[in-house]
Amino acid sequence: LAKTTQPISMDSYEGQEVNITCSHNNIATNDYITWYQQFPSQGPRFIIQGYKTKVTNEVASLFIPADRKSSTLSLPRVSLSDTAVYYCLVGWSGNTGKLIFGQGTTLQVKP
């Protein structure tokens, strides 16, 4: 699976929009981009997945430029409960189910 690079940590304040960018220069044609969220002492939770352009759901938006070498997870109007680690995964785990997690981005939302 393609290697990803994302910031180790980010700080924000309640009510702000947060954008976390992930670089994946070696993304392959068949690769999807998937983001997971993990709260302390819990398992990761699937947030959003996309292939190109823009994807939006009730939790977040995912922006993917035409070259697909990066992607940006956008969280609108964050609250304290959005404090978590966010992982960017790139690739298709195929029939092995092998998701490859990096260190993720620790987002700290302050009041």
Place this chain on the structure above:
Amino acid sequence: ETGVTQSPTHLIKTRGQQVTLRCSSQSGHNTVSWYQQALGQGPQFIFQYYREEENGRGNFPPRFSGLQFPNYSSELNVNALELDDSALYLCASSLLAEPDTQYFGPGTRLTVL
């Protein structure tokens, strides 16, 4: 819809012992994967089971083994425990056709003394 559950929540073992961790998959899911997460790190893939057979394995030694049962529940067994096995063990269920969308349980915190 029942989510993924794991037991026990916490466990303390001593070096050399054996441990069994359990997982109940989300209703309707036929695939279960196990991950090890050390403190401050992302989860590391151990293996996946589909239809009671191992379907993929990460870089873990043979003393890490598993089982999947007809009801899609699963066990992770670790023999000859080492201090470095101390970690959060996560179980995730999914559909084989949607491998990138996995639903994780809360994990079992294993401490090896």
